[in-house]
Amino acid sequence: MDPMAAYALRRLLWAVPVLWAVATITFFLMHAVPGGPFTQDKALPPAVNDALNRRYHLDKPVWEQYGLYLWDSVHGDLGLSFQGDRSVTEIIRNTFFVTAQLGVLGFLVAVVIGMTLGTMSALNHNGPLDYVGVAFSTIGASVPSFIMGAFLVIFFAVDLGWFKTLGWGGPRHLTGLLDPFAWDWRRMVLPVVAISTLPTAFIARITRASVLEVLNQDYIRTARAKGLAEVRVVLRHTIKNAMIPVLTLMGPIFANLVAGSFIIETMFSIPGLGRELVNAVIRRDYAMIMGTTLFFTLIITLANLAVDLAYAVVDPRIRYR
Amino acid sequence: MNVRNRWILLLAAPMAVALTLAAACGGTSSTDKTATAAAGGAGTTPTSTQTGGLPADAAPASQQKITMQSTEPQFYDPHRSNFEQDIAVERMLFRGLYNLTDDGSGGVKVVPGDAAGPPTISGNVYTVKLKSGLKWSDGKALTAADYVYGFQRECDPTVASPYQYVLGAGLGDLKGCDELFNNKDATKTQALKDALGVKALDASTLEFTLNRPVATFETIWSLWATFPSRQDVIQKFGDKWTDPGNIVVNGPFTMSELVPKDHVTLKPNPEWSGQKPAIQQLTIKFIDDLSAALKSFQTGELQMTAIQPTDVKVVKGDPSLSSELVIDPTARITAIEMQLKDPALAKFDVRLALSRAIDRKTLVDVVFDGVYTPATYWVVKGLKGFQGNSAFDSTIGFDKAAAQAAMASAGYPNGQGFPTLKLTLTDTPSNRNLADFLIKQWKDNLGITVTPDFVDGKTRSQRFNSGNFQLFPGGWQLDYPDIENPLVGLFDTGGGNNKYNCSDPAIDAAFKEATNATTEAARIAAYQKVETLVVTKLCGVAPIYQNAVPYLVNAKVGGVVPNGTIDASGPGTYCVECWYVKK
Numbered sequence: 035m036d037p038m039a040a041y042a043l044r045r046l047l048w049a050v051p052v053l054w055a056v057a058t059i060t061f062f063l064m065h066a067v068p069g070g071p072f073t074q075d076k077a078l079p080p081a082v083n084d085a086l087n088r089r090y091h092l093d094k095p096v097w098e099q100y101g102l103y104l105w106d107s108v109h110g111d112l113g114l115s116f117q118g119d120r121s122v123t124e125i126i127r128n129t130f131f132v133t134a135q136l137g138v139l140g141f142l143v144a145v146v147i148g149m150t151l152g153t154m155s156a157l158n159h160n161g162p163l164d165y166v167g168v169a170f171s172t173i174g175a176s177v178p179s180f181i182m183g184a185f186l187v188i189f190f191a192v193d194l195g196w197f198k199t200l201g202w203g204g205p206r207h208l209t210g211l212l213d214p215f216a217w218d219w220r221r222m223v224l225p226v227v228a229i230s231t232l233p234t235a236f237i238a239r240i241t242r243a244s245v246l247e248v249l250n251q252d253y254i255r256t257a258r259a260k261g262l263a264e265v266r267v268v269l270r271h272t273i274k275n276a277m278i279p280v281l282t283l284m285g286p287i288f289a290n291l292v293a294g295s296f297i298i299e300t301m302f303s304i305p306g307l308g309r310e311l312v313n314a315v316i317r318r319d320y321a322m323i324m325g326t327t328l329f330f331t332l333i334i335t336l337a338n339l340a341v342d343l344a345y346a347v348v349d350p351r352i353r354y355r
Numbered sequence: 356m357n358v359r360n361r362w363i364l365l366l367a368a369p370m371a372v373a374l375t376l377a378a379a380c381g382g383t384s385s386t387d388k389t390a391t392a393a394a395g396g397a398g399t400t401p402t403s404t405q406t407g408g409l410p411a412d413a414a415p416a417s418q419q420k421i422t423m424q425s426t427e428p429q430f431y432d433p434h435r436s437n438f439e440q441d442i443a444v445e446r447m448l449f450r451g452l453y454n455l456t457d458d459g460s461g462g463v464k465v466v467p468g469d470a471a472g473p474p475t476i477s478g479n480v481y482t483v484k485l486k487s488g489l490k491w492s493d494g495k496a497l498t499a500a501d502y503v504y505g506f507q508r509e510c511d512p513t514v515a516s517p518y519q520y521v522l523g524a525g526l527g528d529l530k531g532c533d534e535l536f537n538n539k540d541a542t543k544t545q546a547l548k549d550a551l552g553v554k555a556l557d558a559s560t561l562e563f564t565l566n567r568p569v570a571t572f573e574t575i576w577s578l579w580a581t582f583p584s585r586q587d588v589i590q591k592f593g594d595k596w597t598d599p600g601n602i603v604v605n606g607p608f609t610m611s612e613l614v615p616k617d618h619v620t621l622k623p624n625p626e627w628s629g630q631k632p633a634i635q636q637l638t639i640k641f642i643d644d645l646s647a648a649l650k651s652f653q654t655g656e657l658q659m660t661a662i663q664p665t666d667v668k669v670v671k672g673d674p675s676l677s678s679e680l681v682i683d684p685t686a687r688i689t690a691i692e693m694q695l696k697d698p699a700l701a702k703f704d705v706r707l708a709l710s711r712a713i714d715r716k717t718l719v720d721v722v723f724d725g726v727y728t729p730a731t732y733w734v735v736k737g738l739k740g741f742q743g744n745s746a747f748d749s750t751i752g753f754d755k756a757a758a759q760a761a762m763a764s765a766g767y768p769n770g771q772g773f774p775t776l777k778l779t780l781t782d783t784p785s786n787r788n789l790a791d792f793l794i795k796q797w798k799d800n801l802g803i804t805v806t807p808d809f810v811d812g813k814t815r816s817q818r819f820n821s822g823n824f825q826l827f828p829g830g831w832q833l834d835y836p837d838i839e840n841p842l843v844g845l846f847d848t849g850g851g852n853n854k855y856n857c858s859d860p861a862i863d864a865a866f867k868e869a870t871n872a873t874t875e876a877a878r879i880a881a882y883q884k885v886e887t888l889v890v891t892k893l894c895g896v897a898p899i900y901q902n903a904v905p906y907l908v909n910a911k912v913g914g915v916v917p918n919g920t921i922d923a924s925g926p927g928t929y930c931v932e933c934w935y936v937k938k
Contacts, residue, residue, distance in 0.1 A: 069813030074437075075829055077820040078517055079851055081537050085515035118429050119594050120615055129616060192653045199647065200422075200640060200656040201617065300644045303651070305616035313643075318813050 038346060042339065049335045054104075056331045057324065061103060064323050065096050071116045071318045090116065103324065112328075113321030115314075122325035126307060128206070130292075130329070133299070133306035135204040137292035139226045144233035144287065149280065151234070152241025153273065159246060167238055174235025183228040183301045190224060197224050202304045225302045229295055233287045240283055244276040251275075278349055285341030289334045409633050410913060414936045419635040421912060421934065424648040424660035427616065427641035431597035433579040434508045437517035439832075442579050443928040444639065447621060448604040450629075452483055452502070452561075453577035455836065455929060457917050461684070462737040463836045465573045469497070469583075469605070474563075474572060479530075481572055485559040490626040491585060492602075492609045499555035501583040506553045508589075509580050510535040511544075518580040521834060525843060527575045528566040529553065570878055571837045578835055607632050607932040617641060633914070633935035649907070652676075658909040659926060664726040665785055667905050679910055681926050682726060683917055684903045686735045686833035688841070689727075690896035691793070695856045697825050699774050703893065704765035709826075710751045710897035711758035712800035713793065719900050722788045727900040733831075733841060734886050735901055740838035740879040742886060747898075750891050755800050762801050770802030778826045779818055782809035789828060822854055828899075838882040839869065846889045855895025862888045911937045 072078055072086050087093040091102065106113060112122035155167030191199045203221030210216030248254060249272055257267050294308020307326060314322035413419070428441040433449055436442055450468045458464040467473070469489055474481040489497040508514050509522060510532040519536050522529040530552025538547055552564035569575070585603050592601040599610045607629060608621040621637040640657065642648045648660040653676070662670065670676045691709065693700045700706060715729035731747035734740060744752070759769070767773040778793065780786040790807040797805050805826065810818070818824050831841045844850040847866050848858040862885060869881035890898065906926040908915050914934045915927035927933065 067814070069811075069817035072517075073813050073816045073820065075816045075819060076832070077816075077852060077854070079520045079523075081512075081523075081533070082515065082517055082519055085512040085519075085536065086517070089513065089515045116429075117427070118615065125615065187650050192650055195654065198656055199654055200642075200651040206614065301647050303640065303642045303644070303647055305614070305641075310616065316811065316813070 038343070042343060045339050045342070049332065052335060053328055053331055057104065057107070057328055058100075060324060060327045061100050062096075064318075064320060065099075067318070069318055071320060073318070090114075107324075107328070112325040115322045116319045117313075117317065117322070122321045125310065125322065126325055126329050129294075129305055129307040129310050131206065131208070132202050132204065132304060133294035133308055134292050136202065136222075136225055136229060136298070136304065136306060137288075137294065139222070140230040140233070141288050141291045143226060143230040144237055144291075145284065147230075148234040148237025149241050152238040152243075152280075153245055153268075153276075155238070155242040156245035156249065157268065164242075167242065171235040171238040171242075174231045175239070177231070179228055179232060179295065180297045180301065182231050183224070183298060186224045186228055187301070197221070199224065200303050202302070202306070221302075225298050225304060228301070229291065229298045233291065236283060236287070237280060241276065241280050244279045245272060248272050248276045278345065281341060281344050285337045285344075286334075289337035293330050293333060410935055412913065412937045413633055414911075414938045416633075416635055419633050419936050420638070421634055421636075421658045421936065422638040422640060422656065424642045424645075424651075424657055425639045426643055428619075431602065431610070431613075431619075433582040434505065434514055434516045434584065436579055444619065444621075445579050445582070446929060447606055447608045447637070447931045448602070448610065449579070449582045449606045451577055451579070451582045452485075453573045455574075455577050455918075457929075462739070463918070465577055468577065469502075476568070476572075479565045479568060481563040481565065482556070483561045483563070483576075485561070486628075487559065488628055489605065490628065492604045492624045492626050494626055495585075495603075496558070497583060497605050498558040499561045500558070501585060502561055502581075503553050503555050504586045505581065505583040506532075507535075507548045507551060508584055510551060511548070512536050512538065516580060518578070518834070521575055521578060521580055524566070526569075526571075528569055530564040530566055570875060571835070571839065574835050574837050608637065611636075627932075630932045632932040634931070637931070637934075652907050652909075658912050659915075660907050662905050662907055663785070664723045664903075664905060667726050668724045670905070670907065676907060679907045681906045681908050681915070681917075682903050683906065683926060684728065684736065684901060686737065686836065687830055687902040688730055688733055688735055688898050689828060689830040689900050689902060690733070690898040692819070692824075692827040692829045692855060692896055693893070694822060694825050694827075694854075695858075695895060696822065697776075699776065700825060702765045704761045705767075705773075706893040706897065707751065708758045708761035708765065708801055709797065710893055711754045711761060713796050713897070713899060714753045715899050716753070718789075718792055718796075722785065722792050723900070726903050726905055728903065730898045730901045731890065732886070732901075733890055733896060733898050734838055734882075735833065735841070738833075738836060738838050740883050740886075742883060746887065747890050751893060751897060758800055762803075767803070770804075773801075773803045775804045775806060776825045777808045778805050778828070779808045779810065779815055779824045780828055781812045781815050786828070793828070819854055822856065830896075830898075830902075838879060838886075842866075842882055842885050842889070846885065846894055853895070857889070857894035859888065859892060859894055862892075862894060913937050 070092070072083055078086070084093070091099065094102070103113065110123070112126070114120065115122055115125055151167045151170060155164040158164045187199050191197045198218075198221045201221055202225070203218030205211055205213065205216035254267060254271060257271050294306045294311070296308045296312040298304070299306040299309040310322065311326040311330070313319070314326060425443065426440040428436070428444050429438060430436050430441055431444060431448065433445045436445060452468055452470040453465050454468040455463045456466050469485055471484040471486045474483045485497070485499060491497050506522070506529065509516050509519055510529070512535070519532065521527050522532045523536070524533055531547060531550045532552070535544070535547040535551060538544060554562045556562050575581070583605060588601065588603045589596045592598070595601055599613050602610050604610070604624060607624055607627045609624040610619060611622040612620040618638055618640045621639070623632045623635060642651070642660070645661055645663045646666070648657060649662050649666055651657045652660050667680070670680050691713070693706055693709070695701055715731070719725060719727045719729050728736070729744070731744050731752050732742055734742060736743065762768065762770060762773070778790055780790055786809070794805045794807065797803050819827055819829060831845065833840050843866070844852045846853060846857045846862055848863050865881055865884040865888060869878055869885065872878035872881050888894070889896065908926055912934060913936070916930045916933050917927060918929045
């Protein structure tokens, strides 16, 4: 087997004990936290509480519940949410489809604008473009997303009426991805801008620093001394080598964006997975907490693997065994 | 590995991630189809003639569409519901024997729903005739048997209704309901269902046998827990019976689309025999963040929404929004709840000092922008038997000198030697303001130290229910509009909701008096006595304000009749068929 493929397979297999450990820790932490799914100020009568516990098998000892959960999840059953008895798998599928659209669009915006801005800043070091780029990345990195979101909503939706604020404008089903009528861009622009501002700023800063560092390397001086065209120096010798630190950042940024944002999803009433995880914890919706935690673990594991593999592609010095 | 292979792998890596995720997600959803399918027989678009007589200023039927905000209901099954957002939608989809409606003076009254009139009472037996011509949304006749099945479900422990207790001992007292609900032996279930005190004497006559005469029969029999159910539909679809396409309803609207976590869309029920709804499409968007909802109202995407009390000032300052503001007082009193087992709080004078040190008017004005009503009463305004602030202000209301005297009398002059108490609250911005205000009042007026303990909602509830608290800003939201509801079980010795450990022979005796009362006037008077004793003895509660919910209703929406002081689920949700869009 190709050593790199073997490495990828090994890393994927490692995900199994990681998932088990996360499931175990989350399960027992969740049950250790005060209050349960049926706890409320106006306490339910004991008979009602007992009936609900029996219905959801919460009357069994915690160890037995843990065993049942592991058994069911290995068989692909993540259980039912207490919020309406809906299947956790179905909720994750539907909400992640929305969150992933928001995250991928936010990621694309962040990568394209961030890298362009960072490269332009570096190439125009201490020039006007550099100042614009640095100013943007400083503001973008220091303004929290809830302030940015609120500003965008008040200015562009409430005052100017250019965009809408209620819900997500993307399709709800895979088939809708290719249907132009399933997209309502007026409901997409503001959340995408709000979610991508911070990662755009980060990517711009890292790109700028990295390009500047590479531009000062001896081999760039050599390339220029050889009389290579500046375009070739920048595109072939600078950008590619400057991308390694940026790639390092992209994995976590991508994982973070597709895992959703509670703030952005709440602010724009977007039915995404980020909002669901927080709501599940608030409601002590056990199956949803477990399902979303495991799902996020999987995303982060895979995103990190993808970045590690990408290193080998970009940097020939890296070898995986 | 050569360079080309490396780039292929780079491209393959994200694809592998995407494929793995797609596999984990299971691809396209068959359930989604169910969730967005039109509602079977009930999904027929009503013709304009079915909308009946529209008000003169109503827009054409094609413009009769409203989008409103709500928290997402947990269930759409009246026999499983626990929260006001569930109940609001269920009252749009279903109706029971009796209905609650605004009495025109801020309270509520009971009027017949599916019942032809009040019950005929003979001892403990209540007979109710159904109106003629009642139908389900699929066109089948609604009969007494559907009500019998509804009550059997409500008392069935496998359904696990959170509100079964309203039919249980001390409240609805339906014969056999507690026995069925507490039964764990499946072999006895059918016999217990047969023995339940509800019978269909014929297709349109119901007979209820109670364990005692129940003065609040019509009120309790107006609650969602008593709504009818279709046995054939529930047996066919199981827990999915409330999905669009499966659900069969008997209310003014039916469900045409449900996108969990996002919205539910309702359309008029063509088989509804009551007032025909003018609204042809009612979309209920699930929005928890009321600040976000306010913005969506401003952009015109929402026509109705609740807003935060802290946003009322901004709304009042906006010439356009201020005319669309509706503030409905709710049937909830907030009090400083006190643990009487705590050595310091066991002393009446300490409780009195804490209560009299709170300037409720300033509290309401400063923390809640005047949206709430300062209160020293516990039985909410709008209920029969309401006594109001005038009955209690002079005893427990704000009076700094009296508060200091009480503290001195308790043995802590100027707060000297008084232990530090803990105030337990859910961590929200408005609760932080509330805690700041209360703590400062107690510090300034009594010289004592109270520390805030901010926790999440479930932890707070868990501490309250286990009696693990000292001071706790909480209260009681009415389940049904009767004076007994905020009292029974809360202040009687050993009562199920008596987390304060209030135990007072005089209060227990007054409760007995109320239970044994033979006339409505005597019953109300006895409960007023209970309230007076509870409040003046500060037996676990020091009321501070009656809550209210501010709403924005678009100026183009008409027919929004207040619910009366009972429910905060939405403006006028009890008569959704009254709503219309103006020209």
